[in-house]
Amino acid sequence: MKPQTFLFNVLLISPFSYAKQKISLQWAICDLSPQDTLAKLGHNALPSYKENPITYYDEYPPIHINSGLMFRTKTNKGQPLSTVKVRFPGAVTDLPDFVDCSWNQYGNNSPSFTCEKRCALDSTIWQEEQVRFAERYETIDWDALHAYGPYPNAKWKVRIKGYKTKFDDVVVGDLHLMEIEVKVLREEAHGALQTITKHLKKRNVVLCEPQQGKTMRLFRAMGYLDYKNEEL
Template identity: 45%
Template sequence: MWCSLLFTFALLALCPLGKQVKVNLQWAICDADPQTVLRKLGEDGTREPYKKTPITYYDTDPPSYSWGGLMFRTKTRRDEELSAVKVHFDPRTFLCVWDRYGNNTSFACQIQSLLDGRRKLWTDEQIRFAERFQRVHWTDLVGFGPNPNPKWRLNISDHEGVFDDVQAETFHLMELEVKVLRYEADEVYGDISKYLREHNISLCYEQEPRTLRLFRSMGYNRSHKSLIKQYE
């Protein structure tokens, strides 16, 4: 019964005033670089991105929280720097979406806040939100970045999507995202996956959030998640 209540609350969070539920379909791409991907998709490989804004990920060193679904980052939106706390799965806030990587779909909520010159990265609201999910040792969080994050708008199999690349040193952490209504997610995911295969796009073996891919590329793995036990 409790699970049913959580699911109901989640739907209410996602569907104020009758709005339909949407899901973010995402593909982790492991080609050499974004220019290679653009050329494979029939785009101009020299085409400039519509946006170039840096992103920094935060975690302990070695990383611990991200493996459990609690993620911290700072980025730029409309020329304003903001911080974000994202959780998989906590339906008790208004900014929630379904995220899908491969066959895994999870419910994710986040709270974003403009930095606006303040010294603290995380607001009291973000701190309370994160600690509903898990106790956080805030002074141990360190930044991984800033990393360049160019983005391109693409039409993929008749669907509007965003292709972007987080360049962390020599690594290109590329991702394609397409937003669709939840009821059509399976069909669209299958169609676009087929389209990418037909264009020889190299999909990563691990279809998972980019934060985790970043830490894997740095040599970390899920065994470091046990570090969190020290703080509980």
């Protein structure tokens, strides 16, 4: 999936269905540690409610992330699983019926449309439907996928200005890949974005620049990516 061929048909959405859709608003946090962020938000001794490892996959050095393809393994509700994600610049048509899709937005960036296929993790990491889904967009050398991790991933539930948010931290050595996330109806997204962003800045929470997902930030911190040349 070369950048010049990464083109998709925009799906026209009626005003009613648009209003009913949810979007995940996310803020990449660059404080020194989660304890610093929690203290700024008034939660000095808040314990994490979940701590599960996460492993990211790409080639070595990574090449698929710049095309919007992401591979990882983690644990969800006690179930080890693998997931393949594809991030698009907008909603798309002609998707397989076995994937789950959602809207996402980092900071003031334009919203993106992400689809994923999760499977229970067993002796084979990547299952048939995951392979079929990823290879719709790019040829994958599955044997060349390199495991980055596992890394500890702690999560907290934090209420910000009336919104129920989740705060998580992926620890890679001395690096903390932190993120705050809230899911709201798309019609409420602008108000929620402005309200929470204003509150984070008022509390001196350090927002990363640029605002990006944890996988991008991880590979950039490792020296593999230059954000000025990144497509997504």
